[in-house]
Amino acid sequence: MTTTTAEHRQEYGHGDRYDRYEALTGLMELMSGDEKHGPAATSTLDALWVLYDRVLRVGPDRADDPGRDRFLLSKGHGPMAYYAVLAAKGFVPVDRLPGFGSYDSPLGHHPDRVLVPGAEIGSGSLGHGLPIAVGTALGLRAQGLHDPHVWVLVGDAELDEGSNHEAIAYAGPAGLDRLHTLVIDNSSASWARPGGIAARFEAAGWSAATVDGRDHEALYAAFTASHPGRPRVVVAQVEPKDG
Template sequence: MTNTADTHDVAGTVDALDPRDPGPDLDRLQRLMGLMTGDEKHSPAATSTLDALWVLYDRVLRVSPESFGDRGRDRFLLSKGHGPMAYYAVLAAKGFFPETLLTGFGSYDSPLGHHPDRTLVPGAEIGSGSLGHGLPLAVGSVLGLRAQGLTEPRVWVLIGDAELDEGSNHEALAYAGPAGLEQLHTLVIDNSSATHGWPGGIASRFEAAGWSAETVDGRDHGALYAAFTAPHPGRPRAVVARVEPKSG
């Protein structure tokens, strides 16, 4: 499978000078997030994902508004869907829908709900609700692509560390490693909100199931990009992005 570092145009990337200083791109995303208001916006859940989402969409994912209907596109599944502001901001910044939609976030007649709805949000691959479904859906997506002979498209799923408390995730990751689902990539946002935790860290849980796994600073764009594009022949890939602990 082709490594995206060989095929993706990285000109004008957010970390051209300093991987930890994304500059005006992150400023723009924060401005876009500021357009979304309301009591149910789950700000910590959203801000924890912002840097990783931007690096994925700006530098790694082979998908755009123009190619979203192509069978050969990469797929991104947001399982951590209860804080979608960063996701909506990134989709707007990449042109999937106009920025003007952001101001209606969560309102009765807005397509941008408190959980993304794939039938309403341009660019959304799945509708999310109860936690624990995204990774199983990603496994099924890879199997579906394989059944169609599509071995190039990659499937990415973003989950939270607390979401790993759900048993459905463990069944999916236990299957994906031995099955050698190389097209599968899981991004775990770790803000220390899990109830139980794992001896040796989250990455060790994936490695024990036969995955390639790495833990990085979830605010370091250079480290995120390197981890996202590292080769992992014959194995699914997990990247654990550590961010500041969730307050409260």
């Protein structure tokens, strides 16, 4: 069952003066430093916003609720967009953003689930997020928790890692229909071919869609499309990293 934006906000209590897409650029500008990985961060911004604003059933007051959706950021380098969205949604105080990456800041160059409210995993070592998401979906199923959705955001280059081959190959036949993978495609993969990402998932039994990663309505439609009995992948194409 798809929850409308208004219902989502009412249930999970989101909303303050930063809770709007237009505020995200200013929130990101509060973070500075030599390790910003700016292109990696900005490539994820629109997809993250649509997820947290309109799709994910989670909020700062329910971060430990067993029935919450799980979002796993596997593409953990350059997390400024992630931190900005978490701040906009009330997980992280805005006044913590200027200290990004400093010695005593909880907001490191890679998110730490112990230090960052709302973060489900510590990430940054690429190739781990999707296998962890598969395990999370299996764990929820084993506990009889069939309502929560599991989302994982990965980069296109990250899919070169062999651990992802195994996760993709397993999840389809296992029928993990609560599992969703969001691939940010900024043409970074070494062995890519046009259309190859979606085709690879489809060959393993996944439901797949490729959309403009800056088009909020296209992202929302792809995120909420029905895919009974199959895991879902959405490939969000954005401008090339070096472009």
